[in-house]
Amino acid sequence: MQLAVNGIETFVATGGRDFDASLPAVVLLHGAGFDHTTWALHSRWFAHHGHGVLAPDLPGHGRSCGAALASIAEMADWTAALLNAAGCAKAWLIGHSMGSLIALETAARHPAKVSALSLIGTAATMTVGPDLLKAAEANDSAAVAMVSIWGLGFQAELGGSLAPGLWMHSGAQRVLEQCRPGVLFSDLSACNAYRNALHAAAEVTVPATLILGERDMMTPARAGKALAAALPNSRTVVLRGAGHMLMVERPDELLAALRDQSVATSA
Template sequence: MPQLEVDGAALTYDDEGPRDGDGVPLVFIHGWTADRHRWDHQMAHFAEKRRVIRLDLRGHGDSSGAGVPTVAELADDVLALLDHLDVERAVLVGHSMGGMIAQTITLDHPERVERLVLVGSIARMTYSRGRGLLMAASTLVPYKLFVATNIQRAFAPGYPREEVRAHIKASAATPREVVMTLYGAMRAFDVLDRVGEIRVPTLLIHGYYDIQLPVRQMLRMAKAYPDAEVRIIDAGHELPLEKPAELTTALERFLARG
């Protein structure tokens, strides 16, 4: 597992596929409390014909490092990795918090992004009064219960319970300081008034049963995008886990667009 030292963190990453393959590299960015293996299906599929890169964000998976207070600092980590790998331009694919990172890079460094794919992600964290009270209350309970509450809500009804429990356990292994600091970073994230500046082709793909970041919030964001394709899939928030093949097919079709 190669690693890159960036501002006190050792970032673990994978860099696979032919350097002279089809198109610019694909860069996959996972979400909060997850790791780079969320993208196993997409990596296996796309690495056969093009360069694909993924990383564990600081404090997640096999990467070390403390939490940071802003999404922009996570975006700087991703850019540092791309610089290290001599990737000047890429297709960014981000899930949830990873989509927030991808939007930040696209807005601040548009020359680095050829296309943008947001999977279960939004441009502004918005809570209904009821959900806001629930989330505020969840921070007062023991850490493992806080994580379990949030991860269990991420899956659509009917997803196998034993798999949900396994993902709860993996998420709870993420250090508390990292989880809570980045929770605050996501709550503060807001680029909704800027997404109209994004000029690259964009795919917004969302789970119909996503209650973490509801479809209506994504559709509100979609109206501001000048060149966005919207896909709704029969899944919850954890699309890369719940419907990996459908996600891969949607990505393939989007990349084939002229």
């Protein structure tokens, strides 16, 4: 569906069902350079199991208008504005990579709007190497190659897709290649500059689940565990052998971890 968020036309996927603000809401926030298609499987499951789903393309991404937002704080405030635009009082925020930082910062800045957090492929700091930043700034295809190679785990690079005939590496590259000029650089710069995670975590009281890849080269599991230690009400799930792109590498295990959190939170 289309929503006007802060006056900008925004595309929001709803998992194949019309968004119903009377249902428990789930907001799925994608990572740097990606869009709502990241959540194709998981958004559909939630939408068909009693949730209202909002999986937005962030400004400047996918089918949304506007320019990419320059900081995690701006993206967090935008997420609160998205909930207002959808007529939603509060939501469970699920974020991957950059999206996890947005979710965390939203919970700290707008606590009344967040009922729970799921932080996937996350870390307290997401330092981006200078070579990747330089390539992204130049809109060089090397940036897409670096994100694809470092983002996927070893098994995924060998062709471990659960969907026959699909290659996860190529799929990630195609989405990143569709980024508008400057968007990937803006996202990576925002992640690189964000230093408020531990302070934000200390302020968050809602239940939080961190879902980490054992072989994640972009946000190593040890860094995710350090963030978990700063969250007062958290649990950690580590998916054995997985890399950073958990939605495609381990969709079933990721969904199981999210379902466990849903059951625990509603109990």
